[in-house]
Amino acid sequence: DGGRLAYMSPQIETMLGYPPQAFLADPELWPQLIDPQDREQALLAYHEHWQTGRPLRAEYRMVARDGSTIWVRDEAYAMTDGPRDSHRVSQGLLVDTSEQKRLEAQLLHGALHDPLTGLPNRALFQERAQRALGRLRRRRTPMAVLFLDVDDFKLINDSLGHAAGDRLLIEIAGRLSAAVRPGDTVARQGGDEFTVLVGRVQGLSEAEATAERLAAELRRPIAIDGLSLVIGVSVGVALADHSDLTAEELLTRADAAMYTAKAGGKGRHAVFEESMHVPAADDLAG
DSSP states (O other), X not given: OOOOOOOOOTHHHHHHSOOHHHHHHOTXXXXXXXXXXXXXXXXXXXXXXXXXXXXXXXXXXXXXXXXOEEEEEEEEEEEESSTTSOSEEEEEEEEEOHHHHHHHHHHHHHHHBOTTTOOBOHHHHHHHHHHHHHHHHHHOOOEEEXXXXXXXXXXXXXXXXXXXXXXXXXXXXXXXXXXXXXXXXXEEEETTEEEEEEOXXXXXXXXXXXXXXXXXXXXXXXXXXXXXXXXXXXXEEEEEOSSOOOHHHHHHHHHHHHHHHHHTTSSSEEEOOTTSOOOOHXXXXX
């Protein structure tokens, strides 16, 4: 309902792979090429622009002729054609912003993921844990956080070198990621510390069983530089079955339980209890 398309720049063929004539001959081609996830919002923006005369400013994805998806920024301004304001026209500019969007996504990914393992980092883990706590408030379904620390990792690093230590951390990250359920989150907190967000558990027994299962997965021999390494992990388990905890508090509880497990002989798990020493937030962040 926005009138007839009268002109399309030849540059559109470079962008989308269709010549200008294709859009002039088929008015439905343009909306058909808007990504289905963005189509409704983009067409509403067009409608508002045409009905009100206010400038159009929209960003959306389009599907090019070769099947690739590009991001575009669409800006248009309404004006009148002639002195009597009887014929309104709209003149616009379409800019390919795909590279900008790619760089933005790359920067965002780098800010929220560990550069060595590619796992979510502490910030993203806490964000997801906070969302899970929000679901707990609505659904009353318990959740758990597991805090894993590789036993004697410094010895491995010192004896085999930091490059071998990095390869070991990458292997640990891969095994943990493959062993959790879809929707759960494995993150690297830093150094040799990993956390797992278990979004739904039936209770403490399931959380403990998950901790034991992950520890068993990591005990399988790992080949590094021609050697077969068998590692152990100390695991802290913190259960949230009520909604008055924050993500930071839950992570701190799991960390305290992990230190209790390590003090108890390593290669085991411990469940957080109120009597445990909880490290200060500054200590945990460091």
